[in-house]
Amino acid sequence: MDHADGGDGGAAAADAGTDGGTVTDAVTGATEPFDPPGVTWRRVSPRLVTSQRVTGTLWSAPVVVVLLVLAALLTWWIALGAAVVAALWAWAWWLTGRQVPAWGYAERDEDLLVRHGLLFRSLVVVPYGRLQYVDVEAGPVDRRFGLAKVQLHTASPDTDAAIPGLPPEEAARLRDRLAERGRARLAGL
Amino acid sequence: MSGSEPAGAAAAGGDAREQEPAVEAVDPAVAGRLDAPTRAVLEDAGWRRLHPVTPVLRAWKIVAAVLAFAVVQNGDELLRIDVEAWLLALLVLGGLLVLAVVGAVYSAIAWRRTRYRVDAEAVRVERGVLWRQQRSAQLDRLQAVDVVRPLLGRLFGLAELRLEVAGGSGSKVSLAYLREEEAQRVRNALLAAAAGLRLDDAGGGDLSAPEAPQRPVVHVPPGRLVAATLRSASTVLVVLAAVALVVGSVAARSTTPLVAALPGAVGAVSAVWQRFSRGFNFTVAHSPDGMRLTHGLLELRSQTLPPGRVQALRITQPLLWRRPGWWRVQVNVAGYAVGPGEAGQEATTVLPVGTEEELAQVLAIVLPALGASGPGPEAALALVHDGLTGRDEQGGYTPVPRSARWLDPVSWRRDGYRVTEHAFLARGGRLVRRLDVVPHARTQSLGIAQGPLQRRLGLASVALHSTSGPVKPRVEHLAAPVAARLLVEQAGRARAARAAAGPERWMSGDADG
Known part of the structure; x- marks a missing residue:
C-alpha cells in the first residue's frame, strides 16, 4: 500500500493559523487534478482535529472499559478485543491530525469546490445553479468546540459535498451566500 | 398561466365541488387542441373524486396481503391447532370476512376523504383519514406520467395514474383508481397543461385530437424477449444453482439441501419471471408529449416521459x-x-x-x-x-x-x-x-x-x-x-x-x- 505522500500534513496543521483563513494550497502538495489553476483554497478550522479526537475518545473509551471489566470477570482473552479497539482509536487519533488540514473549499464565480482526503483524494465541483438545499448541522461535541458542518445537496445523491469544521458565523455566511447565488443561477433539473 | 377564470365560473360541477376563491383554471388556449371531455378536466378547476370501486379493490388487497402473510408464516401451526376441521374452517373464513368488512369500511372512509383537482399551476391531492395530507405537485416540475393497470384493476376497467415530480423518494402523486378513460383523459390534460401548448402556437392543428398523436417506433417481439431472458445472467445462475443442488443431493443421498434451497429458488425464478412479464409486449412510441412506453403481461403500464x-x-x-x-x-x-x-x-x-x-x-x-x-x-x-x-x-x-x-x-x-x-x-x-x-x-x-x-x-x-x-x-x-x-x-x-x-x-x- 502506497503511503500518503510527504510528512508535511501535521506540520501544516500546526501553522494553519486562523479559522477558515485564506491560504494558498501548500497543505497536501496536491498534484494537478486536485488543484485547478487560479483557485484559492479556504481551510476548515484546526479545532476540528480536537473535536474529532474527543468524539472518537467518547465512543471508544466506554467500549474499552466494558471489555476490560469483562476480561477481569470472565477470561483474559477479552482483553485482546480492548487492545484492538484501543489500537483503532490511536490510529484514528493520528489520522485525524493528517486529514483535517486536507479539507478545503473554494467559492468561484459559478461553482463551489470541495476537496478532502489524503490517501483517497476527492474533489467535487458543485454549480450554484444546481443546489437544491443546504444543511448546516452541529453535533454536541462540535457545538462545544464552536464548529458546524455545511452539507450541500443537489438533485443527485452522488454529490458528496460536505464541509465540516466551520465556525458557526462562517457556516451561516456560506449558507446564505450559497442560497443567494443559487437563486440567481437557478436552473431546472 | 396567464389565463384567469375563477373556479366558480367554470362548468357545472358535481357534488364534490366547493367554492374556493383563489384557484385559476388552466388557460383555455392551452387546452385548445384537446377533445371536449379532456378539455373539461382542465377547464373545470373543481375537486374530483376517485372511482367508487376503489374501496373494494383496496379491501381485497388488504385481505390478500394478510392471507399470504398468515399462510407463509404460520401455515404449519394453523394445521396443527387441535380443533375440529369444520370449526377451523369457520374460524378462518369468519376472520377473513371481518377483515374484509373492516378493510372495506376503512377504505370507503379513505375514499370519501380523497379528492384531487388540476389547476393552472399544479395537481392537488387531499387524502388521509386520521392524518390529513394535502399535496400539490407543480406542473412545470412534472417529470413523468404513468398509467398503471394492475391485473385486478383490469377486470374492473380501472387504472392508477402516477405523477413523478422529482422531490426525492415518496414525492410521487398517485391517483388510484380511476376509470381507464378517465385516467388517460387526466393524463392527456396534464401533459397538455404541463407542456404549456397554446392554441396559437399549435398552428391550427387537429382540434379534436384526443391526445397528442403518437407514432410507434419499436416493438419488442415476445419471441426475442423469451430468448433474451433465457440468455440473461440470472437465468444462467438459476440453472447452475439448480444443477449444483441436484448433484449435491444425489451425492449426499438426502433431499435436505433441495428443501432448504426452495425459498431461494422461488425468489430467483420469480425475479426472472418479473423481468419477462415487465418487458412483455414492449412498445416505444414517439409523440409531441414525449416518449411513450407501453408494456406488461399481467400488469399493464403506459409511461410518458416528456421531452x-x-x-x-x-x-x-x-x-x-x-x-x-x-x-x-x-x-x-x-x-x-x-x-x-x-x-x-x-x-x-x-x-x-x-x-x-x-x-x-x-x-x-x-x-x-x-x-x-x-x-x-x-x-x-x-x-x-x-x-x-x-x-x-x-x-x-x-x-x-x-x-x-x-x-x-x-x-x-x-x-x-x-x-x-x-x-x-x-x-x-x-x-x-x-x-x-x-x-x-x-x-x-x-x-x-x-x-x-x-x-x-x-x-x-x-x-x-x-x-x-x-x-x-x-x-x-x-x-x-x-x-x-x-x-x-x-x-x-x-x-x-x-x-x-x-x-x-x-x-x-x-x-x-
Missing part, C-alpha cells in the same frame, strides 16, 4: 447477447425512485432488448439533439456505434493510459470518454459492454477521485453526478492531467449548456428538447 426529462442514459450488452447483437437501454429520470429492488428497474428501462437499429430509433427520441450530423436515428447510431464496440482511440474516444491495466486488467482498453457538442459519452466494460450518455445540460455536479494506487500510477477517476437511477456515469483510471483538464472543461460545458437549456414547459417556447 428533456431524461437525465442520463446507459446502453448495456450482457455477454450472451453479443452474438444476436442485442442491447438494453436504461435511463435516469428524476423522481423514478430507484431502490435496489425490482420496482426501480421497471420504470427506468426504455428498451429491454433491442437490435442496433431499434437502439438508434430510441436514442433519436430520447436525446434528439445527440447526433453530431443532425437529428435522426442514423446520426445517433453513427455517434454511439464506436462507443458500443470500439476500444482504444477508435471513434474519437480518449482512452486510458497503459498503466491502467494494473487496476483494470480486463477492460482497460474499452475504458474511455468522448465529448460531443451536446453530450458526454463514457465507454467501458469488456464482458458486459457499457456506454453511458449524459447531456451536458443535465449534469448536476462533477467529482474527481484518486486512490493511493492510482496516484502511484498517475491516474484519476472522473464522475458525472446524475439524479438517482441505474446510470452512474464515471470514467475510471484516466491519466491524471487528462482527468484534471476534463473536470475543468466539463464544468464549463455544463454551465454553457445550462444557460442555453430550453424551458421546463416544453412547448411554450423554442424548446430544443
Whole structure:
C-alpha cells in the first residue's frame, strides 16, 4: 500500500493559523487534478482535529472499559478485543491530525469546490445553479468546540459535498451566500 | 398561466365541488387542441373524486396481503391447532370476512376523504383519514406520467395514474383508481397543461385530437424477449444453482439441501419471471408529449416521459447477447425512485432488448439533439456505434493510459470518454459492454477521485453526478492531467449548456428538447 505522500500534513496543521483563513494550497502538495489553476483554497478550522479526537475518545473509551471489566470477570482473552479497539482509536487519533488540514473549499464565480482526503483524494465541483438545499448541522461535541458542518445537496445523491469544521458565523455566511447565488443561477433539473 | 377564470365560473360541477376563491383554471388556449371531455378536466378547476370501486379493490388487497402473510408464516401451526376441521374452517373464513368488512369500511372512509383537482399551476391531492395530507405537485416540475393497470384493476376497467415530480423518494402523486378513460383523459390534460401548448402556437392543428398523436417506433417481439431472458445472467445462475443442488443431493443421498434451497429458488425464478412479464409486449412510441412506453403481461403500464426529462442514459450488452447483437437501454429520470429492488428497474428501462437499429430509433427520441450530423436515428447510431464496440482511440474516444491495466486488467482498453457538442459519452466494460450518455445540460455536479494506487500510477477517476437511477456515469483510471483538464472543461460545458437549456414547459417556447 502506497503511503500518503510527504510528512508535511501535521506540520501544516500546526501553522494553519486562523479559522477558515485564506491560504494558498501548500497543505497536501496536491498534484494537478486536485488543484485547478487560479483557485484559492479556504481551510476548515484546526479545532476540528480536537473535536474529532474527543468524539472518537467518547465512543471508544466506554467500549474499552466494558471489555476490560469483562476480561477481569470472565477470561483474559477479552482483553485482546480492548487492545484492538484501543489500537483503532490511536490510529484514528493520528489520522485525524493528517486529514483535517486536507479539507478545503473554494467559492468561484459559478461553482463551489470541495476537496478532502489524503490517501483517497476527492474533489467535487458543485454549480450554484444546481443546489437544491443546504444543511448546516452541529453535533454536541462540535457545538462545544464552536464548529458546524455545511452539507450541500443537489438533485443527485452522488454529490458528496460536505464541509465540516466551520465556525458557526462562517457556516451561516456560506449558507446564505450559497442560497443567494443559487437563486440567481437557478436552473431546472 | 396567464389565463384567469375563477373556479366558480367554470362548468357545472358535481357534488364534490366547493367554492374556493383563489384557484385559476388552466388557460383555455392551452387546452385548445384537446377533445371536449379532456378539455373539461382542465377547464373545470373543481375537486374530483376517485372511482367508487376503489374501496373494494383496496379491501381485497388488504385481505390478500394478510392471507399470504398468515399462510407463509404460520401455515404449519394453523394445521396443527387441535380443533375440529369444520370449526377451523369457520374460524378462518369468519376472520377473513371481518377483515374484509373492516378493510372495506376503512377504505370507503379513505375514499370519501380523497379528492384531487388540476389547476393552472399544479395537481392537488387531499387524502388521509386520521392524518390529513394535502399535496400539490407543480406542473412545470412534472417529470413523468404513468398509467398503471394492475391485473385486478383490469377486470374492473380501472387504472392508477402516477405523477413523478422529482422531490426525492415518496414525492410521487398517485391517483388510484380511476376509470381507464378517465385516467388517460387526466393524463392527456396534464401533459397538455404541463407542456404549456397554446392554441396559437399549435398552428391550427387537429382540434379534436384526443391526445397528442403518437407514432410507434419499436416493438419488442415476445419471441426475442423469451430468448433474451433465457440468455440473461440470472437465468444462467438459476440453472447452475439448480444443477449444483441436484448433484449435491444425489451425492449426499438426502433431499435436505433441495428443501432448504426452495425459498431461494422461488425468489430467483420469480425475479426472472418479473423481468419477462415487465418487458412483455414492449412498445416505444414517439409523440409531441414525449416518449411513450407501453408494456406488461399481467400488469399493464403506459409511461410518458416528456421531452428533456431524461437525465442520463446507459446502453448495456450482457455477454450472451453479443452474438444476436442485442442491447438494453436504461435511463435516469428524476423522481423514478430507484431502490435496489425490482420496482426501480421497471420504470427506468426504455428498451429491454433491442437490435442496433431499434437502439438508434430510441436514442433519436430520447436525446434528439445527440447526433453530431443532425437529428435522426442514423446520426445517433453513427455517434454511439464506436462507443458500443470500439476500444482504444477508435471513434474519437480518449482512452486510458497503459498503466491502467494494473487496476483494470480486463477492460482497460474499452475504458474511455468522448465529448460531443451536446453530450458526454463514457465507454467501458469488456464482458458486459457499457456506454453511458449524459447531456451536458443535465449534469448536476462533477467529482474527481484518486486512490493511493492510482496516484502511484498517475491516474484519476472522473464522475458525472446524475439524479438517482441505474446510470452512474464515471470514467475510471484516466491519466491524471487528462482527468484534471476534463473536470475543468466539463464544468464549463455544463454551465454553457445550462444557460442555453430550453424551458421546463416544453412547448411554450423554442424548446430544443
